[in-house]
Amino acid sequence: MFDYETLRCIWWLFLGVLLIGFAIMGGFDLGTAILLPFLGKTDTERRVIINTIGPTWEGNQVWFVTAGGALFAAWPMAYSVAFSGFYFALLLTLFALMMRPLGFDYRSKLPSEKWRSNWDKALFIGGFVPALIFGVAFGNLLQGVPFHFDNDMRIFYDGSFWGLLNPFALLSGLLSVAMLTLHGAAYLQIKTEGDIQQRCQKTVMLFGIITLAIFALAGVWIANIDGYAITSTLLHDAPSNPLKKVVEKAAGLWLSNYRQYPLLILIPGLGFMSATLTILLSKQQYLKSAFISSSFTIAAIILTAGVSMFPFLIPASQSINHSLTVWDSSSSHTTLAIMFWVTVVFLPIIIIYTTWVFRVLSGKITLAHIQNNDHTAY
Amino acid sequence: MISEAVVDLSRWQFAATSLYHFLFVPLTLGLSFLLAIMESTYLMTGKEIYKDMTQFWGKLFGINFALGVATGLTMEFEFGMNWSYFSHYVGDVFGAPLAIEGLMAFFLEATFVGLFFFGWDKLPKWQHLIVTWLVAFGTNLSALWILVANGWMQNPVGAEFNYETMRMEVTHFSDLIFNPAAQVKFVHTVAAGYTTAAAFVLGISAYYMLKGRDAAFARRSYTIAAGFGLAACLSVIVLGDESGYTDGEVQKAKLAAIEAEWHTEPPPASFTAIGIPDQEKMETAYAIKIPWVLGLIGTRSIDEPITGLTEILEKNRLRVREGMKAYGLLQKLRTGEKTPENIAEFNRYKKDLGYGLLLKRYTEKVTDATDAQIESAAQYSIPRVVPLFWTFRIMVGCGFVMLGVFIWAMFASSLRRCRQTTLLKWSLYIMPLPWIACETGWFVAEFGRQPWTIAEVLPTFLSASSLTEWDLYISLSGFIALYTLFLVIELFLMLKFIRLGPSSLHKGRYHFEITQEEGVSHV
Numbered sequence: 082m083f084d085y086e087t088l089r090c091i092w093w094l095f096l097g098v099l100l101i102g103f104a105i106m107g108g109f110d111l112g113t114a115i116l117l118p119f120l121g122k123t124d125t126e127r128r129v130i131i132n133t134i135g136p137t138w139e140g141n142q143v144w145f146v147t148a149g150g151a152l153f154a155a156w157p158m159a160y161s162v163a164f165s166g167f168y169f170a171l172l173l174t175l176f177a178l179m180m181r182p183l184g185f186d187y188r189s190k191l192p193s194e195k196w197r198s199n200w201d202k203a204l205f206i207g208g209f210v211p212a213l214i215f216g217v218a219f220g221n222l223l224q225g226v227p228f229h230f231d232n233d234m235r236i237f238y239d240g241s242f243w244g245l246l247n248p249f250a251l252l253s254g255l256l257s258v259a260m261l262t263l264h265g266a267a268y269l270q271i272k273t274e275g276d277i278q279q280r281c282q283k284t285v286m287l288f289g290i291i292t293l294a295i296f297a298l299a300g301v302w303i304a305n306i307d308g309y310a311i312t313s314t315l316l317h318d319a320p321s322n323p324l325k326k327v328v329e330k331a332a333g334l335w336l337s338n339y340r341q342y343p344l345l346i347l348i349p350g351l352g353f354m355s356a357t358l359t360i361l362l363s364k365q366q367y368l369k370s371a372f373i374s375s376s377f378t379i380a381a382i383i384l385t386a387g388v389s390m391f392p393f394l395i396p397a398s399q400s401i402n403h404s405l406t407v408w409d410s411s412s413s414h415t416t417l418a419i420m421f422w423v424t425v426v427f428l429p430i431i432i433i434y435t436t437w438v439f440r441v442l443s444g445k446i447t448l449a450h451i452q453n454n455d456h457t458a459y
Numbered sequence: 460m461i462s463e464a465v466v467d468l469s470r471w472q473f474a475a476t477s478l479y480h481f482l483f484v485p486l487t488l489g490l491s492f493l494l495a496i497m498e499s500t501y502l503m504t505g506k507e508i509y510k511d512m513t514q515f516w517g518k519l520f521g522i523n524f525a526l527g528v529a530t531g532l533t534m535e536f537e538f539g540m541n542w543s544y545f546s547h548y549v550g551d552v553f554g555a556p557l558a559i560e561g562l563m564a565f566f567l568e569a570t571f572v573g574l575f576f577f578g579w580d581k582l583p584k585w586q587h588l589i590v591t592w593l594v595a596f597g598t599n600l601s602a603l604w605i606l607v608a609n610g611w612m613q614n615p616v617g618a619e620f621n622y623e624t625m626r627m628e629v630t631h632f633s634d635l636i637f638n639p640a641a642q643v644k645f646v647h648t649v650a651a652g653y654t655t656a657a658a659f660v661l662g663i664s665a666y667y668m669l670k671g672r673d674a675a676f677a678r679r680s681y682t683i684a685a686g687f688g689l690a691a692c693l694s695v696i697v698l699g700d701e702s703g704y705t706d707g708e709v710q711k712a713k714l715a716a717i718e719a720e721w722h723t724e725p726p727p728a729s730f731t732a733i734g735i736p737d738q739e740k741m742e743t744a745y746a747i748k749i750p751w752v753l754g755l756i757g758t759r760s761i762d763e764p765i766t767g768l769t770e771i772l773e774k775n776r777l778r779v780r781e782g783m784k785a786y787g788l789l790q791k792l793r794t795g796e797k798t799p800e801n802i803a804e805f806n807r808y809k810k811d812l813g814y815g816l817l818l819k820r821y822t823e824k825v826t827d828a829t830d831a832q833i834e835s836a837a838q839y840s841i842p843r844v845v846p847l848f849w850t851f852r853i854m855v856g857c858g859f860v861m862l863g864v865f866i867w868a869m870f871a872s873s874l875r876r877c878r879q880t881t882l883l884k885w886s887l888y889i890m891p892l893p894w895i896a897c898e899t900g901w902f903v904a905e906f907g908r909q910p911w912t913i914a915e916v917l918p919t920f921l922s923a924s925s926l927t928e929w930d931l932y933i934s935l936s937g938f939i940a941l942y943t944l945f946l947v948i949e950l951f952l953m954l955k956f957i958r959l960g961p962s963s964l965h966k967g968r969y970h971f972e973i974t975q976e977e978g979v980s981h982v
Contacts, residue, residue: 136577139528140570147561149535154558157550157626164539164546165924172934175536176941179529183945186525190952232793234625236543237925320623412551413621413628420555427562431570438570441581456965457576 085318086408088417092155093391093407095424099151101383103144104261105376106435110138112265114181114208115258118201120269120280127201128189128451128458133272135185135459136442140435142181154420158323158410159394163218166228166238170214170245177210189459208265209258216257219386220250223335224306225398230324239399249302256295260356260379263288267359267375271368274445282363285371289360296352296382303389308334309396315408323409328401335389345388352381461925468931469541469923472938474905476533478898479942483527485897488602488649489656490520491595493687494575498591500683502584511969512680513591514579515961516660521576522952526945528569533938540934545912545922551628552618552635553608560604568597602652603645610641613904614707615913620809622792627916639706643698644904650694651900655893657688658861661868663957665886668878672970676961681877681886685868692862699756699858708771709914713907715768716842717851718753719743723767727754733852736844741769768841775814776837782815783833784808787826813916814840820920839910847907850899857896864889 083091113134121127134141153160164171180203188200224247227240263285270281313327339345355377362371390396392407411417451458494513501509535557539546546554571593578587611618617634618627629635661684667677714720719736720728721743730753734746757765785808791801817839818825821832828836864885871877908914912922956963962971 136573137570139573140566143561143565143569146532146535146565147558150554150558150561153535153538153546153550154554157554158547160539160550160554161543161546164536165541165543165926168540168924168926168930168934171536171540172937175533176937178532179941179945182525182528183948186521187948187952190522190956234544234547235925236547320621322624412554413624415629415632416551416555419629419632420558423559423562427566431562431566434567435570438574441574441578456963457579 082418083421085414085417088414088421089317089407089411091421092151092411092417093387093394095421096148096151096155097384097387098428099144099148101380103141103148104379104383105264106141106144107138108212108261108264108379109268109372110134110141110181110265111208111212112261112263113269114204114265115212115262116265116269116281116284117208118205120277120284121201122276124194124197125448125451126277127197129273129277129446129448130269131185131188131204131459132446132451133269137439138181138185140438142178151420151424155412155417156394156405156410157412158321159405162226162228162236162238162395162405165236166226166240167218167221167245168238169242170218174211174214177207177214180204180207185459212258212261213254216254217245217250219257219383220247220253221245222395223253223303223386223390224249225309225330225396225401225404227399228395228397229400229403249299249306252295252299252302256292256299256382259288259292259295260375260382263292263356263359264372264375264379267363267368267372270363271372272446274447285363285375286360289356289363292378292382293353293356296349296356300349303335305332306335307332308336308389309393309401309404310334310337311392311406315406317408319409321409321411321413323403323405326402326406326409328396328404330396330398330401338388338391348381348388349385352378352385355381461920461923462928463920464928465926465931466920466923468928468935469926470919472931472935473537473541475935476530476537476938476942477905478901479946480527480530480534481897481901482894483523483530484602485648485652485655485893486523486659487520487527487598488652489654489687489691490516490523490659491591491598492653493656493660493683494520495588495592495595496683496687497680498588502588508676508679511961511964511966512676514964515676516680517575518956518963519659519663519953522949522956524572526949529945530942541924541926541931542912542922543924545917547626548917548922549618549627549913551624551626552611552615555629555632556604556608556611556635560601560608564597564601564604566597568594568601571597599649602649606645606648607636607638607641609904610638610644611635612911612913613644613908614638614640614710615916616707620812620916622789622805622809625793627913640710646698647695647900650691650698651893651897653691654688654695654858654861655897657684657691657865658890658893660684661688661865662887662890665883666957667960667970669880669883669887673960676969678872678877681868682872685865685872685877688861689865689869692858692865696858696862699855707914708774709908709911711766712768712771712840712842713847713903714757715766715771716844716847716907717903718757718765719746719844719848720753720765720767721769723764723770726758726764727751727761728757728765729753730756736848738844768844772837772841775840776833778811778814779817779833779836779840781808781811782813783818783826783828784815785810785812786815786818790826810915813911813913813918816921817910817918820918842907842909847903850902850906854896854899854903857892857899861889861892861896 117127117130121130184200184204184207188197228236228238230236266281266284270278307330309328309330311326312329315326355374359371359374359378362374393404395405397403494517497509498513501513571590574590575594578590616638617631619630621628660680664677664681667673719731721741729748729750731743732747732749734743736743753765754761788801788805792805815825817836818828818832821835822828867882868886871882910918912919960970962969
């Protein structure tokens with residue numbers, strides 16, 4: 082049906098869709114959890130915040146699980162390199178994410194204040210740490226990752242955990258935290274009322290500005306860090322073997338896609354525009370539009386990183402010719418085709434029933450609601 | 460070459476985290492169905508007590524489910540984190556069922572589970588019932604896909620090695636789905652899950668009856684669990700997955716090891732009920748044999764032989780030698796000597812490439828292996844008998860004890876005579892057995908696959924990531940610390956809510972809420 086080259090492009094897009102899907106759906110959960118200790122002053126208020134996402138966070142997190150599965154299925158080399166290379170970063174993410182199912186389900190099952198405040202901390206960690214590390218990971222991808230293959234295609238990681246925490250990566254981490262906090266606040270102000278809602282509005286303002294500032298700073302910075310480009314010929318439909326090309330590394334190369342296709346500048350442009358719009362709409366009390374706008378902000382920021390790097394998935398910072406690109410690190414033609422059809426059939430179904438569930442659970446969570454459902458609410 | 464210590468630690472970590480994960484999965488699989496059955500009964504009879512049952516057992520379901528979700532994520536991460544060569548080598552095949560699991564099953568289960576807990580007042584009764592069934596359906600569907608992936612590790616069908624990409628690639632995806640090893644495993648595993656949940660509900664209901672509290676609630680729960688458990692337990696045993704052990708060479712070796720079948724005997728083979736196997740001498744001391752039984756359960760026939768370990772070893776010696784040739788040819792192809800003769804020769808030998816890779820344990824070059832090294836590699840391809848022999852018997856023993864109790868419980872409940880202290884005590888005391896059976900069952904299936912991660916394709920010692928020993932020490936201690944803490948918290952909450960019983964629903968009609976017992980029997 083589709084040739085190999087097209088399928089590779091489609092799968093680059095699908096991975097983007099799943100990652101953006103997670104950042105939007107799981108993103109407001111993470112953002113809300115980050116805001117939990119700051120916006121909830123009393124136990125009941127904190128329960129309001131938790132219950133805005135309590136019934137739906139689980140489904141939202143599956144976007145992440147599925148993005149991981151899709152990375153494994155469609156880009157197995159990228160999955161292997163990223164997961165083994167970022168070993169401790171992922172271990173931390175994993176430990177932090179584990180706090181979430183337990184935090185939500187266990188927190189309000191006992192009345193003890195200490196029990197509850199400990200789970201609140203756990204929920205905060207479960208929101209903040211993954212948000213930070215996902216950003217740091219992107220920051221490292223943009224700079225290249227120190228790995229190489231041997232002749233049997235065994236992967237060796239030549240860096241350390243501390244090497245991941247370089248200035249540019251930390252800035253990306255902060256950008257990720259800022260935009261997800263913005264998004265969480267934009268969600269929370271739809272689902273709450275009164276004091277909490279007012280605090281959310283201030284938060285949207287604050288984190289909208291921070292997001293804009295960091296995104297601009299990262300944009301300037303990226304022009305000066307080393308980008309990568311393929312300089313040899315590389316067949317787009319050959320069997321995946323990342324050892325057969327020549328790559329160059331130089332400052333400014335990440336801007337070459339924009340030079341070649343100037344219209345692409347609209348993507349980061351959309352990021353700036355929708356972040357600004359989020360602030361304005363929230364101020365004018367168009368809460369749902371503000372949330373949609375913050376979703377666009379997230380999509381645009383992630384897409385900006387993806388488009389700048391295309392066709393690179395994971396550039397190799399030392400053995401630069403071993404970099405993983407869309408053209409030489411995918412699954413086989415057969416697997417990409419099968420997974421294409423599975424995705425095309427199931428993704429719309431998922432979106433339909435997710436929409437239904439959100440519609441059933443729509444409406445504000447109020448202090449009275451928590452008091453009346455003391456034993457069943459989270 | 461990565462050090463043996465790193466491989467061993469990676470294996471320990473994977474085994475520990477998956478065994479831990481598998482403490483929660485079977486209960487989720489089975490309890491989701493029990494909840495759906497209870498809620499269906501609620502709709503059919505209109506009796507509030509069945510709603511209370513759904514909600515109370517649902518509370519316990521939630522406590523268990525949270526840990527299942529938390530520890531399930533580990534599994535997806537670990538393939539890449541700890542087994543990156545495995546992930547590269549078979550990601551083209553193995554990744555697909557995992558991704559499909561996400562799209563088809565996880566989304567379904569996770570999206571609706573929130574509505575199960577919070578949708579009671581927001582949905583008409585019948586819609587809520589559908590939600591509950593969808594959760595049950597989703598959890599079981601995820602078991603299907605993970606076992607398609609696992610079945611392929613046991614019996615890798617529908618895929619071929621590609622020398623250009625240095626990995627296995629899908630040729631026939633339908634073979635993966637209809638892999639007999641996967642099908643049998645799926646049925647066996649979900650039935651084990653149903654048994655676990657039934658034993659859980661049976662035991663706790665028995666506890667309430669022994670304490671003389673919440674009589675109507677406990678008796679109804681007990682009856683449902685007894686019926687469901689009997690059907691499930693029979694399925695586990697009758698559809699026991701030994702029948703799946705004849706598909707694939709490594710499966711055959713596993714079966715022979717489980718049964719300490721040192722030599723092929725004339726069919727139908729007899730079953731060694733008990734004995735003391737000795738791997739060195741390749742014989743079993745003090746063996747008590749039951750004629751015919753092994754042949755019947757293993758092959759479902761009286762004329763097919765069960766291959767013995769000696770015969771498997773003999774065959775593997777040859778295959779290691781063929782694998783050496785395959786490896787040599789692969790090196791030629793990788794360095795660019797892609798002559799048609801080399802390609803044709805390689806295709807002839809490539810099914811034994813995995814056996815050639817076993818030699819990497821003894822010599823880096825493989826093609827220069829000595830006779831002694833070939834012998835070691837062949838010996839290494841045979842699973843260790845003693846641990847498999849015993850864990851298998853523990854699993855089966857647990858299964859039969861549970862079957863006995865379920866039969867008894869079923870008869871007693873149908874005669875409305877389940878309130879006899881001996882039966883109730885038995886029902887309570889067998890509660891740990893399904894977990895023991897599930898864990899030993901996992902061990903038999905996965906330890907029996909050794910020395911391979913992918914049977915006959917990729918040895919375990921090559922699959923691990925190039926990490927250092929310290930990396931593993933740190934992560935392993937992190938897991939042990941966190942998982943222990945989680946288990947303590949989970950058990951604490953679980954026991955607390957079991958003790959509270961249905962009074963935790965605050966409906967005002969259960970023990971701790973009313974002074975008079977039996978006040979509920981009219982509900």
